[in-house]
Amino acid sequence: MQASEPNKKNSYFQAPVFAVAPMIDWTDRHCRYFHRQLTGRALLFTEMIVADAILRGNRDRLLGFDPAEHPVALQLGGSDPQKLAEAVRIAADYGYDEINLNVGCPSDRVQSGIFGACLMREPAVVAECVAAMKAVASVPVTVKCRIGVDDQDPETVLPDFVARMVAAGADAIWIHARKAWLQGLSPKENREIPPLDYDLVYRIKRANPGRFIGINGGIETLDQALQHLDVMDGVMLGRAAYHNATLLADVDHALYGEVAEAPDWNAVRDAMMEHAARHIADGGRLVHVTRHMVGLFQGFAGARRYRQILSSDAARPGAGPDVIAAAFAEVDLPAGPKTQVPEKLTA
The missing domain is CATH 3.20.20.70 (Aldolase class I)
Structure with a gap:
């Protein structure tokens, strides 16, 4: 060869x-x-x-x-x-x-x-x-x-x-x-x-x-x-x-030299809520999405409660994207206050 x-x-x-x-x-x-x-x-x-x-x-x-x-x-x-x-x-x-x-x-x-x-x-x-x-x-x-x-x-x-x-x-x-x-x-x-x-x-x-x-x-x-x-x-x-x-x-x-910017955690939250809503509308469950998100915010104030919400509430029958908003709202971010809670997103 x-x-x-x-x-x-x-x-x-x-x-x-x-x-x-x-x-x-x-x-x-x-x-x-x-x-x-x-x-x-x-x-x-x-x-x-x-x-x-x-x-x-x-x-x-x-x-x-x-x-x-x-x-x-x-x-x-x-x-x-x-x-x-x-x-x-x-x-x-x-x-x-x-x-x-x-x-x-x-x-x-x-x-x-x-x-x-x-x-x-x-x-x-x-x-x-x-x-x-x-x-x-x-x-x-x-x-x-x-x-x-x-x-x-x-x-x-x-x-x-x-x-x-x-x-x-x-x-x-x-x-x-x-x-x-x-x-x-x-x-x-x-x-x-x-x-x-x-x-x-x-x-x-x-x-x-x-x-x-x-x-x-x-x-x-x-x-x-x-x-x-x-x-x-x-x-x-x-x-x-x-x-x-x-x-x-x-x-x-x-690693790539891009301008250092604080993450837009509200944008992350909104994107995952919208993704979860689409998945639920297609017959899926919220926990299929949120189980991968539990590792976020290690070391942040409020992270324990964040993990609890995603681990327990997301697994309940009929759970919707609002669970993600509730979890994010528990986290105190280094650059400022807790994330803002958006208007209700439904599946």
């Missing part, structure tokens, strides 16, 4: 890139819409969606998203090149900015489907998948991987894996800087117990100066993100961004 050159015209490759990691059961369209109210520049990822589900399931439900979410990447799971290529063809109509292949998830249900982190043992298969996806894609095709699994030696495995991905045409590689232990550790333990090896990922980047390489794993603050960006092209936060979403409001200034 011949290596392809990254598509430098695509804004994705204008480093630095800050991304919110794909997280199963968390980074759904409501989560992404919420995160986009806080940062206009971060790259957002879908949850991993299995190629077979796209081929057989409700495509609008699986792939639909609000245009406000751009830039947004679709993460696929699978190990069959033909199925993945067909999933890429189908997804093209939805307008994603990037297609990413999951080679990092360690959960049992992913292993049973022969995709995710277990594919670190099958680099030739992954390369075939990437090449098949690239052949039909009109946007960048990227890979998210681990540094190795189980008893593999990352010093040997990772350089070979990355070289194969580059040769197959991968436009970017996101590396979670931990091994995954597929036997004996839960997915949660796999995010905490295997030691981080940032230096190895740095060496991979230095060995591939013309290729976009991003780093993930154990990064909790924007200061840490900036330190990684001294070496890497991109940095990805997962649970830290989800559980403390307020930090996303500083991304555009801290």
Whole structure:
């Protein structure tokens, strides 16, 4: 296989890139819409969606998203090149900015489907998948991987894996800087117990100066993100961004140099109320939206009551967007008084 050159015209490759990691059961369209109210520049990822589900399931439900979410990447799971290529063809109509292949998830249900982190043992298969996806894609095709699994030696495995991905045409590689232990550790333990090896990922980047390489794993603050960006092209936060979403409001200034402005929390509130109203009108429930908002306002006066309202009142039958207004009204913001309560918004 011949290596392809990254598509430098695509804004994705204008480093630095800050991304919110794909997280199963968390980074759904409501989560992404919420995160986009806080940062206009971060790259957002879908949850991993299995190629077979796209081929057989409700495509609008699986792939639909609000245009406000751009830039947004679709993460696929699978190990069959033909199925993945067909999933890429189908997804093209939805307008994603990037297609990413999951080679990092360690959960049992992913292993049973022969995709995710277990594919670190099958680099030739992954390369075939990437090449098949690239052949039909009109946007960048990227890979998210681990540094190795189980008893593999990352010093040997990772350089070979990355070289194969580059040769197959991968436009970017996101590396979670931990091994995954597929036997004996839960997915949660796999995010905490295997030691981080940032230096190895740095060496991979230095060995591939013309290729976009991003780093993930154990990064909790924007200061840490900036330190990684001294070496890497991109940095990805997962649970830290989800559980403390307020930090996303500083991304555009801290990483992209935009003018520092206090967040317009009233605008965030109104956007989420309107989004929730549309979702409820379509037959959904308020809690589908608000469950992703609980991590906002950590450390602010009134945050505890904010969380209580979103966790309890939003789950009640018939709950409407006014619950969001009530929660925001409990928060004392650093720049001034509590948020103003708008006129009632109904579903």
